[in-house]
Amino acid sequence: MRSGQIPLGFLIAAVVLVSMIGSNRAEGGGLQTEAATISGEVVFIGxxxxxxxxxxxxxxxxxxxxxxxxxxxxxxxxxxxxxGAYFLRAFVDANQNRRWDVGEPIGTYPTERALIIVPLAFKRGIDILIPLKSIEEQKKRSLR
Structure with a gap:
């Protein structure tokens, strides 16, 4: 190999790495270089x-x-x-259809604005309370 020449193996590895990074979209392929994490606790007593x-x-x-x-x-x-900018909620999926249905206890992350998530961020402490009040309201509605 002459001075100043790039080895073929290095070039192939570079092309593979660039193609993996370029496919890093919501479809799920490649490296997740822009992925961020939201974490917290869902509180529901029931x-x-x-x-x-x-x-x-x-x-x-x-x-x-x-x-x-x-x-x-x-x-x-x-x-x-x-x-992106996101809103969060949690609900008890009583009928296990993975959708919120009227009457299922629900809580939201208490913010008037969206939660802003930047690449590689770790948003911790994003707690969601599903209030007991929602259960009491359901019982009142079912008695009517």
């Missing part, structure tokens, strides 16, 4: 089914959330997201 945590870029969580995870019970959660 029973009724698994808990779904949803992350949406729209405050009405419609038509579908961007990210969603299911917990077997209240407690810590962690969800990997891309950079």
């Amino acid at each position: 029973t009724g089914g698994p808990i779904v945590v949803e992350v949406s870029d729209l405050p009405r969580f419609s038509p579908r959330p961007r990210y969603s995870i299911t917990l077997s019970q209240s407690g810590p959660y962690e969800v990997e997201v891309g950079p």
Whole structure:
């Protein structure tokens, strides 16, 4: 090999690495170089089914959330997201259809504005309370 020449193996490795980084989008391929993490605790004192945590870029969580995870019970959660501005909520999925239905206990991360997530960020302490009040309201409605 002459001076100033780049070895072929190095060039191949560089091309593979660049192609992996370039495919780092929501489709899930390649390295997640822009991924960020939101974590906290979902607090719910009660029973009724698994808990779904949803992350949406729209405050009405419609038509579908961007990210969603299911917990077997209240407690810590962690969800990997891309950079963006998000709203969070958690609900008890009593009928286990992975969608919030009227009457299922629900809580939101208490903020009037979206939670801003930058690449490689770790947002900790994003706790969501599913209030007991929502259970009491359901009971009142069912008695009517």
